[in-house]
Amino acid sequence: MIQQSLEQVIGYKFKNRDLLIEALTHKSYCINEKKRQSHNERLEFLGDAILGFVLAEQLMQIFPQDNEGLLSKKRASLVNQDVLAKKALAFKLDSLLIMGPGEKEQESNLKPRILCSVYEAVLGAVYLDSDYAQIKAWVQKEFKTDIEQIKPDLEFERDYKTRLQELTQKLKLGTPEYQLIGSQGPSHNPEFLVGIFLNENGKSVEKFRATGKSKKAAEQSAAQQLIQSLETEQVKRKSV
Incomplete structure (x- = not known):
């Protein structure tokens, strides 16, 4: 069974x-x-x-x-x-x-x-x-x-994926999803393209794309961009 x-x-x-x-x-x-x-x-x-x-x-x-x-x-x-x-x-x-x-x-x-x-x-x-x-x-x-x-405390400041997870939970935006879009370059020195998605009204919507020498690096870069975007939106809403 x-x-x-x-x-x-x-x-x-x-x-x-x-x-x-x-x-x-x-x-x-x-x-x-x-x-x-x-x-x-x-x-x-x-x-x-x-x-x-x-x-x-x-x-x-x-x-x-x-x-x-x-x-x-x-x-x-x-x-x-x-x-x-x-x-x-x-x-x-x-x-x-x-x-x-x-x-x-x-x-x-x-x-x-x-x-x-x-x-x-x-x-x-x-x-x-x-x-x-x-x-x-x-x-x-x-x-x-x-x-x-x-991870040690200091690593959290550099870990954008963890920071984004905390931020999206706070804003009730669900869990970010990372998807490998593709890669290019020679096998010994590839560059990866990763997209970051959030669930909006039951649909997975791509927010940003980023590249990196590893999938993890690309994910961190995409997470950093989304953090900056969400924080900017919060500032704008507070100023209205």
Whole structure:
């Protein structure tokens, strides 16, 4: 059984497997004759809230001298699309997602935003099937290495992706998504072009493009441009 293999990987056995199926079901599957099938958006909402709370509590204990700003930045470096998508892939959730045929053809199961969502939905399902003590222990185990490798304070000032994540959360703009547009140049010295997207009214809208000698460098540059744009917009609104 697919569900059994996932339970082995995540280290949790569901009492109510309907919750797990719901967590793995993308809304694209619930159309036409499948309208009564529950999809994972509600569980994603719950999982996101639980993850943020558990990690906020743990970071306060580990870094008792940090102020609210530093704690927020550290949490944003843990709870972001890149990190959660990688964890989803480690659980092979991309192959377990239940999606509509159109989304399957577009390989939407590999999109970081969707991987992030299904990871949070599974977390929400585990909580509803157990209790807070169990989900807290599960999250702490999952993020133990990530917290141990957390970046030093000074790096946050240069990490535009983390700063952007914090800003978009504050402005309720959703999670930024980075996409590789293309690359050029010789294989020993390539240059990468990356686009940065935000969700607007259910559509992924490209905001900026940037180049870099690595994909990470291009992503940082695109994030920096979007930060400057959002901050400029805020200043203009305050002056009106």
